Amino acid sequence: MIAAKGYAGFDAKSPLKHYDFERREVGDHDVLIDVLYCGICHSDIHTVRDEWGGAQYPLVPGHEIVGKVAKVGAKVKKFKVGDKAGVGCMVNSCGECEPCKSDLEQFCNKGSTFTYNSLEDGKVTQGGYSNKIVVTEKFVLKIPDNLELANVAPLLCAGITTYSPLKHWKIGKGDKVGVIGLGGLGHMAVKLAKSFGAHVIVFTTSPKKVEDAKRLGADEVVISKNQNEMQKQLKSIDFIIDTVSAPHDLKSYMELLKRDKTLCMVGVSPEPHEIASGAFIWGRKSLSGSLIGGLAETQEMLDYCGKHGITCDIEKITMDKVNESYERVLKSDVKYRFVIDMQASAL
Numbered sequence: 001m002i003a004a005k006g007y008a009g010f011d012a013k014s015p016l017k018h019y020d021f022e023r024r025e026v027g028d029h030d031v032l033i034d035v036l037y038c039g040i041c042h043s044d045i046h047t048v049r050d051e052w053g054g055a056q057y058p059l060v061p062g063h064e065i066v067g068k069v070a071k072v073g074a075k076v077k078k079f080k081v082g083d084k085a086g087v088g089c090m091v092n093s094c095g096e097c098e099p100c101k102s103d104l105e106q107f108c109n110k111g112s113t114f115t116y117n118s119l120e121d122g123k124v125t126q127g128g129y130s131n132k133i134v135v136t137e138k139f140v141l142k143i144p145d146n147l148e149l150a151n152v153a154p155l156l157c158a159g160i161t162t163y164s165p166l167k168h169w170k171i172g173k174g175d176k177v178g179v180i181g182l183g184g185l186g187h188m189a190v191k192l193a194k195s196f197g198a199h200v201i202v203f204t205t206s207p208k209k210v211e212d213a214k215r216l217g218a219d220e221v222v223i224s225k226n227q228n229e230m231q232k233q234l235k236s237i238d239f240i241i242d243t244v245s246a247p248h249d250l251k252s253y254m255e256l257l258k259r260d261k262t263l264c265m266v267g268v269s270p271e272p273h274e275i276a277s278g279a280f281i282w283g284r285k286s287l288s289g290s291l292i293g294g295l296a297e298t299q300e301m302l303d304y305c306g307k308h309g310i311t312c313d314i315e316k317i318t319m320d321k322v323n324e325s326y327e328r329v330l331k332s333d334v335k336y337r338f339v340i341d342m343q344a345s346a347l
């Protein structure tokens, strides 16, 4: 076994703290990565605080992982020691079902193995708030050389979560795209939709975010509490990506879509939303959802971001600041992702 150290949650209520644990030996198809940076995703907080249920402690969160390859198994072809490498939300899947064969490992019929709090060979997986991780080659991603490594980390979740639906619904030049919420996911949705040539409208409850939304590329910013501003967008939008992970009024956004268009949810709310069927019936509209992206599409997204120089806006922290950073995430007091600098941290 390989000795690893990091920070873990030990129950739903206590702060994360130091944890010594073991990674498996490097198998023939495995890659050992020295973790250099790991982003803090809102899902980490939901999971470690058991807000979605099923938390298994000790629990090392983190699924926005970048680092350098330290060792490769005998049959590994894609990577060599010293290469930059990334790991996102999944570390394995069955590989044989229809979704897996369609490069949609996130929808594996047997359940994908997620990077943390998931079972793999009878052991619970542990995430990237740690100095080392061992992952099978297929689930390790190549990182474009020209991008700042720390700013790449959140692309592995926030980036692909917003890239995938924009591609699936074929967003391109001339489309009007609404982005609800300007946090980690929202700011990536703005950058990506803009780079695809869309006209981007950000919906936020916070007037303080107007200027920043425009800096990130938004063409318009609507304060969602302002009925007049909302009315001006009625039946005018081609696609809405909803990044908010708390219940909110979906009907008022469905009304902004043109006929036959879709609102896609990417924020996982612990409580259900309330919405009446009339919101879809009038205008034959769709309410949909999207979950990260498969391995091939995640690699495509990273390559695209490399080509277009797109990364996340981040605030670097050391591991000892992780608990206070969680509180700041909950207050949306971060632009726009915290990233833990593993080498600067005393683990």
Ligand SMILES: [Zn+2]
Residues within 6 Å of the ligand: 041, 042, 043, 044, 063, 089, 157, 158
């Ligand atoms: Zn995430």
Ligand SMILES: [Zn+2]
Residues within 6 Å of the ligand: 093, 094, 095, 096, 097, 098, 099, 100, 107, 108, 109, 110, 111
């Ligand atoms: Zn499968």
